[in-house]
Amino acid sequence: MTSGIVGVHRRALRWTTNHRRPVDAAIYALVAGAAALLQLAGLWEFFSLLAVPVSPWWTLATALPACVVVLVRDRFPLAALLAATAILFVDLLTVGGLVPLLVVLDTLYATTRDASARRRRMILVAVALSVVVVAVAALAATGEVRIAAVMALQMGALLGTTYWYGTAVAQSRELVALHRQRAEDAEALAAGARQAAVQSEREAMARELHDLVAGHVSAMAIRAEASLASPADPVRDRAALRAVRDSGLDAHEALRTMISVLRAPGTDIAAPRRRDDLTGLVEAARSSGLRVTVHDDIRGPLPGPVDQATARIVQEALANCLRHAAGAVVDVHLTEDDSEVKVRVDSHGGATLGHPGLEGSGWGIELIRERARALGGDLTAGEDGEGWTVRARLPKTAAV
Numbered sequence: 001m002t003s004g005i006v007g008v009h010r011r012a013l014r015w016t017t018n019h020r021r022p023v024d025a026a027i028y029a030l031v032a033g034a035a036a037l038l039q040l041a042g043l044w045e046f047f048s049l050l051a052v053p054v055s056p057w058w059t060l061a062t063a064l065p066a067c068v069v070v071l072v073r074d075r076f077p078l079a080a081l082l083a084a085t086a087i088l089f090v091d092l093l094t095v096g097g098l099v100p101l102l103v104v105l106d107t108l109y110a111t112t113r114d115a116s117a118r119r120r121r122m123i124l125v126a127v128a129l130s131v132v133v134v135a136v137a138a139l140a141a142t143g144e145v146r147i148a149a150v151m152a153l154q155m156g157a158l159l160g161t162t163y164w165y166g167t168a169v170a171q172s173r174e175l176v177a178l179h180r181q182r183a184e185d186a187e188a189l190a191a192g193a194r195q196a197a198v199q200s201e202r203e204a205m206a207r208e209l210h211d212l213v214a215g216h217v218s219a220m221a222i223r224a225e226a227s228l229a230s231p232a233d234p235v236r237d238r239a240a241l242r243a244v245r246d247s248g249l250d251a252h253e254a255l256r257t258m259i260s261v262l263r264a265p266g267t268d269i270a271a272p273r274r275r276d277d278l279t280g281l282v283e284a285a286r287s288s289g290l291r292v293t294v295h296d297d298i299r300g301p302l303p304g305p306v307d308q309a310t311a312r313i314v315q316e317a318l319a320n321c322l323r324h325a326a327g328a329v330v331d332v333h334l335t336e337d338d339s340e341v342k343v344r345v346d347s348h349g350g351a352t353l354g355h356p357g358l359e360g361s362g363w364g365i366e367l368i369r370e371r372a373r374a375l376g377g378d379l380t381a382g383e384d385g386e387g388w389t390v391r392a393r394l395p396k397t398a399a400v
Contacts, residue, residue, distance in 0.1 A: 024106070025070040032063035032099040059097035062087050066103040077111040081123075085130060092134065092151070093141055105162045112166030113173075120167055127163050131156045213251050218322050219288045220247040243287060273311035275302065275334075281311070285318045285330070290350075292318065294332045302341060306394045309371050310334065310343055313379065316364045317345035317390040320381075325350030325388065340377070341394045348387035368392070 016023050039056040066087050073080045084104045091100040112123055135152035139145060220243075227240040273281070275298070282292045302310065314332055321328050328350025335342045365381050372379040372392050379392040 021071050021073060024073075025067040028067045028070060028099050028103060029064065031102070032060055032067075032097065035098050036060065059091075059095045059099075062091040062095060062097050063099035066091075066100040069103055069107065073107050073110055077107070077114060081107045081111045089133070089137065093137055101158070105158060108159060108162045109166040112163055113169045115170065117174075120170065124163060127159045130159060217247070217251055218319055219284065220244045220251070222288060222322050222326055273308065273315055275307050275311050277311055278314060278332075281315050281318060282332075285322065288322055289327045290318065290321055290330050291328070292330045292332065294334075296332075296334045298334050298336045298341065302336075303396060305375055306341055306396060309368075309375055309377075309392075309394055310341060312371060313343050313368050313390065313392050314345060316368045317347075317381075319364060320388070320390075321345075321347045321350065328387075336396075338396075340396055343390070343392040343394070345390040346384065346387055347389075365390075 036056040036059055066084055069080050069084045069087070081104075084100065084107045088100040088104045091097050108123070108127070112120055115123060131152055134155045135148045138151045139148035142148070224240065224244055227237050230236070278294065278296070282294055285292050301307070314334075317332075318330065321330050325347050328347045331344075331346045333342075333344040333346075335344075365379075369379040369381075372394060375394055376397075377392060377394040379390070381390045382388070
């Protein structure tokens with residue numbers, strides 16, 4: 001029983017919502033008829049400015065047109081407001097009914113609620129003029145200043161309150177729309193920031209992967225190519241195989257570390273190279289055939305980003321020597337002053353092992369150049385006489 005009543009109520013409410021304007025017009029017509037019946041019964045009295053009393057049914061002459069205006073209230077709000085106002089003026093100066101005033105207030109609220117800020121200001125001016133017109137018309141019809149003032153005050157209070165309420169609703173809607181737009185903008189900015197962070201992380205991972213694997217793989221290929229290019233020697237060949245095996249195991253471990261980082265969110269990437277690791281890098285290069293000499297004139301610790309960039313530049317320069325100048329003489333110079341660190345790697349002699357795939361992509365130099373620029377420095381690499389030189393300048397005040 002209860003569920004049936006609730007269902008009927010919901011259907012009735014849905015129908016009323018879908019037919020809002022006809023329902024409102026019908027309600028106003030019923031109110032007009034009820035008011036006329038109440039006056040006939042002596043329970044209600046209209047405020048008429050006519051010199052001769054008329055039947056209460058004459059109030060329907062203005063009430064019913066006002067009900068028609070309600071039907072077009074939402075489709076043509078300004079036109080409906082003007083028509084309702086004209087009907088109200090006629091009603092006030094004649095039979096003094098109730099419904100035209102109610103329709104004007106309803107239409108004024110709906111128009112103000114849905115109007116733009118500029119149009120609301122125009123409506124406010126129209127409301128003020130309407131109050132003045134009502135006062136002047138009442139004074140002309142009655143000749144009584146008191147009646148004109150009372151009507152002006154009543155009309156001003158009714159129209160002003162309705163306008164204020166419609167404006168408050170409109171402004172609240174505008175604030176909601178503004179906050180919604182700001183939330184959407186913030187969400188878009190957050191999405192952009194997330195995308196930028198993901199892109200930055202991908203680039204960082206690519207650099208780290210290149211740093212970790214490129215040197216090992218290049219050493220493997222170069223040692224194997226050197227062994228194949230030389231006459232057979234069991235001792236040397238086995239030593240070369242052991243070196244290839246060790247480099248392969250190191251590369252495999254590096255890849256496993258990187259994969260574990262990718263699988264476990266929040267895990268720190270394997271620590272990047274630092275200047276303290278240069279000894280190991282140099283020894284690995286020497287074992288691969290380079291004749292490396294290091295001149296390290298830096299005393300004391302360096303800022304973390306600068307320290308890492310220094311080791312990274314030396315690592316890539318040595319890897320390039322392995323690819324392009326196997327057996328070369330390499331001089332690594334590290335110097336500093338009060339404001340910056342200078343890195344220079346000179347290589348002379350050596351031979352390019354002309355095996356396809358060993359020439360490299362050039363990406364490593366571009367990555368360390370990008371890293372130097374990110375720290376506010378610069379890096380150049382190119383031929384210098386009969387050799388190749390990599391020069392880098394890294395400010396000590398580089399931001400993280």
